[in-house]
Each structure stands twice: as structure tokens, then as C-alpha cells.
Amino acid sequence: xxxxxxxxxQDAAFRPDHTDPLDWNDLIEALNRSGLPVELxxxxxxxxxxxxxxxxxxxSRAVRTGDLYVGVPGANRHGAExxxxxxxxxxxxxxxxxxxxSLAGDLPTGTPVLVVRNVRDAVGPAAAAIxxxxxxxxxxxxxxxxxxxxxxxxxxxxxxxxxxxxTGLIGTIEIRAGRRTVPSSxxxxxxxxxxxxxxxMRQEQVSSAAMEVSSHAISYRRVAGLHFAVAGFTNLTQDHxxxxxxxxxxxxxxxxxxxxxxxxxxxITLDGGxxxxxxxxxxxxxxxxxxxxxxxxxxxxxxxxDHGGTALTGADWTVTSLEGIGLGYRFTLLHAASxxxxxxxxxxxxxxxxxxxxxxAVMVFESLPGTEWDAVSRVLDAPVGQGPFATAxxxxxxxxxxxxxxxxxxxxxxxxxxxxxxxxxxxRQAAGNTIGRTILVFGATGDRDRAKRPVMGRIAxxxxxxxxxxxxxxxxxxxxxxxxxxxxxxxxxxRQAAGTGREVEIHEAAPRQDAxxxxxxxxxxxxxxxxxxxxxxxxxxxxGVVVALDDRMELRAALARHGFGPSSDSHGHGRKVDRS
Numbered sequence: 001x002x003x004x005x006x007x008x009x010q011d012a013a014f015r016p017d018h019t020d021p022l023d024w025n026d027l028i029e030a031l032n033r034s035g036l037p038v039e040l041x042x043x044x045x046x047x048x049x050x051x052x053x054x055x056x057x058x059x060s061r062a063v064r065t066g067d068l069y070v071g072v073p074g075a076n077r078h079g080a081e082x083x084x085x086x087x088x089x090x091x092x093x094x095x096x097x098x099x100x101x102s103l104a105g106d107l108p109t110g111t112p113v114l115v116v117r118n119v120r121d122a123v124g125p126a127a128a129a130i131x132x133x134x135x136x137x138x139x140x141x142x143x144x145x146x147x148x149x150x151x152x153x154x155x156x157x158x159x160x161x162x163x164x165x166x167t168g169l170i171g172t173i174e175i176r177a178g179r180r181t182v183p184s185s186x187x188x189x190x191x192x193x194x195x196x197x198x199x200x201m202r203q204e205q206v207s208s209a210a211m212e213v214s215s216h217a218i219s220y221r222r223v224a225g226l227h228f229a230v231a232g233f234t235n236l237t238q239d240h241x242x243x244x245x246x247x248x249x250x251x252x253x254x255x256x257x258x259x260x261x262x263x264x265x266x267x268i269t270l271d272g273g274x275x276x277x278x279x280x281x282x283x284x285x286x287x288x289x290x291x292x293x294x295x296x297x298x299x300x301x302x303x304x305x306d307h308g309g310t311a312l313t314g315a316d317w318t319v320t321s322l323e324g325i326g327l328g329y330r331f332t333l334l335h336a337a338s339x340x341x342x343x344x345x346x347x348x349x350x351x352x353x354x355x356x357x358x359x360x361a362v363m364v365f366e367s368l369p370g371t372e373w374d375a376v377s378r379v380l381d382a383p384v385g386q387g388p389f390a391t392a393x394x395x396x397x398x399x400x401x402x403x404x405x406x407x408x409x410x411x412x413x414x415x416x417x418x419x420x421x422x423x424x425x426x427x428r429q430a431a432g433n434t435i436g437r438t439i440l441v442f443g444a445t446g447d448r449d450r451a452k453r454p455v456m457g458r459i460a461x462x463x464x465x466x467x468x469x470x471x472x473x474x475x476x477x478x479x480x481x482x483x484x485x486x487x488x489x490x491x492x493x494x495r496q497a498a499g500t501g502r503e504v505e506i507h508e509a510a511p512r513q514d515a516x517x518x519x520x521x522x523x524x525x526x527x528x529x530x531x532x533x534x535x536x537x538x539x540x541x542x543x544g545v546v547v548a549l550d551d552r553m554e555l556r557a558a559l560a561r562h563g564f565g566p567s568s569d570s571h572g573h574g575r576k577v578d579r580s
Contacts, residue, residue: 005183006061007059007062008064010183011059011062011193011196013182013183014189014193014194014196014197015055015196015200016131016200016202016203017203019131019132020054021053021054022052022130022132023051023052024052024112026129027052027053027068027126027129028114030125030128030129030134031114031116031126034125036116036117036121037116037117038114038115038116039115040112040113040114040115041115042094042107042110042112051066051092052068052092052093053066053068055067055130056069056095056127056130056192056196057069057070057192058070058079058123059190060079060085063086063089064090065089065090067090067091067092068094068095068126068130069082069083069086069087069091069093069094069095070094070095070096070119070123070126070192071083071096071100072100072119072120072123073097073099078099078100078103079096079100080094080096080099080100080101081103081105083096083103083104083105083107087108092111093111093112093114094107094111094112094113095114095116095122095123095126096115096116097115097116097117098115100119101113101115120220123191123192123221123225124195124222124223127191128225128226130195131195131198132199133198133199133225133226137198137199138168138198138201138202138206138207139208139209139229140208140209140211140226140228141209141230141232141367142211142230142257143213144214144215144233144257145232145235145236145254145269145272146236146413146415147235147352147413147416147419148234148235148356148359149172149212149234150171150173150396150410151353151356151393152210152232152234152360153169153171153210153211153212154171154210154391154396155346155360155361155388156210156364157209157210159360159361159364159376159379159380159388160210161388162387163376163379165207165208166178166205166206166207166208167206167207168197168204168210169209169211170194170197170210170211170212171212173395173536175189175197177201177203177204178205179204180200180204182197189222191221191222191224191225191226194223211228215254218253218254219253223257228257228264229264229265230264230265230267230363231257231263231266232266232267232268232269232362233257233258233266233267233268233269234272234355234356234359235272236251236272236284236288237414251284254288255291258291258292258293258294258296260293260294262294263294264295265295265296265297265367266289266294266295266297267297267298267299267362267363267366268285268292268297268298269301269359270285270298270300270301270315271283271300271301271305271312271355272285286312298314299315299316299317299318300312300313300314300315301318301319301351301358302320302322303319303320303321303331304322304331304352304355305351305355316335316337317334317335317336317365318334319331319354319355319358320333320334320341322351324430325384327348327427328345328346328349329345329346329353329354330343331344331345331358338370340373342361342365342380342381343377343380344357344358344381344387345357345383345385345387346384346389347392348392348396349397349399349424349426349427350419350422350423352419353397353423360389361376394536395409395535395536395537395551395552396535397409397420397423398536398552400552400555400559401556401559401564404439404520404524404527404528404529405424405427405428405436405528406520406528406529406531406559407424407528408534408551408552410532410533410534410535410536411442411533412444412472412533412534413456414456416532417442417456417459418459418463420532421440421459421463421464421530424530425463436524436526436527437527438463439464439465439466439468439523439528440460440466440530441468441530441531441532442456442468442469442470442472442486442531442532443472443483443486444456444485444486444533445474445475445533446473446476447475448475453482453485453486454485454488454489454492455489456486456489457486457489457490457492457493458489458490458492458493459493460489460493461489461490461491461492461497461504461506462493462497464504464530465504466505466519466522467494467504467505467507468508468509468515468518468519469506469507469508469509469515470508470509470511470512471512471542472512472540473540473542474541475541480510483508490504490506491506505522512540512549513549516531517554517561519558520555520558520559520561520562520564521562534549534551535551537550537551
């Protein structure tokens, strides 16, 4: 396990090799144009003659010589309290609010302090001006929704690359600018880092980039100052209510991406989540399409609609057919206005991955003139396992073995759990496997939405045959208490299932490595072992102690210990060893 980067090292990784200093007057003018009037303090006789900022940072530990330091109010302290030490370290000025200006202390004479009413609103426009991002840079594709953002972003970049673009990717698993990889610990980095990254992408000649846009990023204005050519909506189900408080607030945060000032065109999956309560049967997707403030194209999933959606009519694009081939699918898309039929395929399990692939395809079509559609259609029309959507996404329905099927997925909320469990059941049914069981290993994250723990437990018992409750990232909570809250839902649903004649086998096992070993020890070649909740993650946080843990590696090791053969190809497909 490599040592984590310091804040300074991580911030530096986002930046281009060089940025010319921006004139102070140009910076102030850019903020004024954004509706953020600036009061200037710290200089008695106008702006100083020295160059303005050549970079910008919100973390006092990441400031470099020539930066504008942004002092924002935090949960415990105001960032402006560190202004004096930051200026001593090389910052050329301070951007903050009135409270921050009063807390900044004695700064060297002539240090500009730019004061705005709401500093978080100003960070993005300031960073955009410093890195000269206005109207230039890669064509941006944004994806928001509860589930599917990562896979859709990977599908987008794969399709764009196959079409001939040089791509960038900003997401949970990795950040790339062309061939350059940028380390990050956030699904969506801070706006200062994002705008530095846009300049880096220009430097690396990136023409198109896909970005996962979380509700946190929208609420905390991390995407301020960016403009998306197209933004897509996957779905909305219960998650992050510890931040948003209610589904309505969560919905409003997501809807903020589809403001005309932020996005040129929206693509909304109408079947994007279950019926929204108290809205006459409207889905979250249909509500999102109605709420979008920019021009909108709609997508109906047809036969790919999941457990909670309804195959809706009247959409601009519709999935019209779906054929299971191996673990993947071939499907067709119909464009209502032109009558165009597009054939595509995905090699990943689960109808929800058809939904992700369809959304990625429609987002690319909607970003291009019709004259380019034939070329994109030709790229998409490839055999299952060979097209742009054959891309394996780390930790997203990642197949580690076969016989038994061993799958690792990031499903960490109720909807994601159902999607993953449904997909493994469907794959067995399509293969004619009537004796295989689903053996599920999962836990819940500490310091997060506690209400979803028994819900996820109920779902586990409703869909899986063997449920093994274990630990995820406990953070500061007692792991046994988290497991107990999950098990409450498991046991209640198992009792109900027993009343219908279906038995659910329940285990509690910790640490997680032991739970994975137990799952494999119980498996037969006909079964499916599903490890849910962690996906690509390689470390576990247990009360501040970071433990190296990769579900994929642990699963491979357990398979070997219990007599199942090693991986025979890049997907980890194996067979049980005959030990007779």
C-alpha cells in the first residue's frame, strides 16, 4: 500500500506545468461579471504593481508561491485565520468574505484582500479566470444520479476514444487527463482543483472529458464556473440523506446540474428511480426532466427498466429490444424524431448496465450534429464483448471468477443492492442454472445514513439465499452496532420469507476477510458469490486505522484456498480443481 499524498502533492498533481499570472483588475472584472461584486481591502492606493495570481488554493497546506489563497468558513475554523502564514509562504493575495477579512490578521502592506459576500460562490469563477478556462477546454460531459455515474463515465470515455477523441475522466476511481493520471480522494474535486485540471487537460490536448458530478459537488459549489456541453441523469434512490435531510432536498441538489447557466443540454433517464412519493406516480426521472432548466432529451429504458421503474412512452430515445448474450447484452436504441435505430452491446452483467450504456450513447449523440451520427453508430455496432461498452469498470459488477461466479460490486445503498442482486439472478436464469444460490457478503458504512441499514438488510434477505453481514468502513462507529442494525432488517425479512417456504441462511462474520472466506467455503460451482459495498476500494477505515483491504484480492485468495482454480484470463474466470 502506497503512502497517501500530502495535500500539497495532491493539489500540485491537478495543475498544468505553467500558468501566467493574471492581472488583478482582470480577476476583479471576472468576479463582477459573475454577479459577485468585490470590495478591495489591504491596499490603500489601488492595486499593487506586482503580478496577480498564477494559481489558486483553498487548502492552506497546498498553497504555492504566486497563489491566491481562498479563505472559506469551515465547520470548526475559518480558513482566513491562516492567511498570514499562507502569505508568508508565498500567496500573493486573499479571497474571502467579510468575516474572513476581519480574521485574517496583519498581512504585509499591499497584500490585496478581495472581499465578496459569499466566498464559495466566488471560488469557481475566480479559478476559471486564473486558469483562463472561459469558453475553452475539452467538451465536458457530466453525469449525476445515485447509481451508475462511474460506469456511465467509463462508457462515455470508451465510446469517445473509439470515435477518435482524446479523453479525460474525473470520477470516483480515477482522474485522467489524456494519458496522465491525477490522484484524488474525492468523487468531484474542489473547484480550484477542477479548474486547474481543465487547464491541464488543455495542455494534454484533451478534446472531451466525462465527469461524475455528485450531489456534494453541486451543493458545495465544486463545479461552479464549469460548463457542460451535455449532462446526464441516471436515477435517484435513497442515499446521502445524512447531508440532504430528505429525498426532496437530494432531488433539488441533483437538479442544480441542469441549470442553463451550467449545462447546454440535458439527457434524462425517465425511468430514473422508483415513483416519487406524492407526485401522482411520476418517477424521479420524469420529475427531473420537468425541472431541468436547459434543453432536454429524454431516454426511456424499455425492457432495460429496472425493478423500480416503468417502461415509459413518449421519450426522445427508447431502448426497444434487449437480448442476453453470456453475461452481457445486445440492445437497440430508437430515436423518435428521426426513426434512427442504433444497435449496441455491453459485456457487463445487469440490465442497469444497459441503462448506463444507453445513457452514454445518447449523451454522445446529443452532443454532436446529426452529420456525425452515422460514424458513432458504426462504432457502437460491434459484437458483445468487443464494442466500446465491453469495458470492464473496476469494482462495478467486476467478474473475478466463474464456477462459482465471483463478483465484486460497489453497491452500497438500497437501490444499488437490488440492481446487483437482480443482475446475478437474471444471469443464472439466462444460463439455465436452476440450482445455484446467491451468497451475499456486505456491510454498511459508519457515520452515514443509519436509516438505510435495516433497509439494505431487508433487501439482502429478500434476494439472496445466504446472507453474510460483515464490516464496511466503520469510521468512528462501533462495528458491532452497525452490523446489528443491518441484521435487524435481515432477520425480519428472513422470518417473512420462511412463512412462504423460502429459507435464508444468515451469518455474521468479521473482519471482512473472514466473511469473504466463509462465503467461498459455502459455495458450490453453481453458486454466485457477490461482495457488495466496496468495489474498487483498497483500504478500510476502522476508527481512523487504515487497513489494506481489496475485495477482489481477498476473493481470489479465498477461491484458491478452497480449491477453486486460479484465474485463467483477464476477467479472473476459473474452474474448481479436482482434488479427488
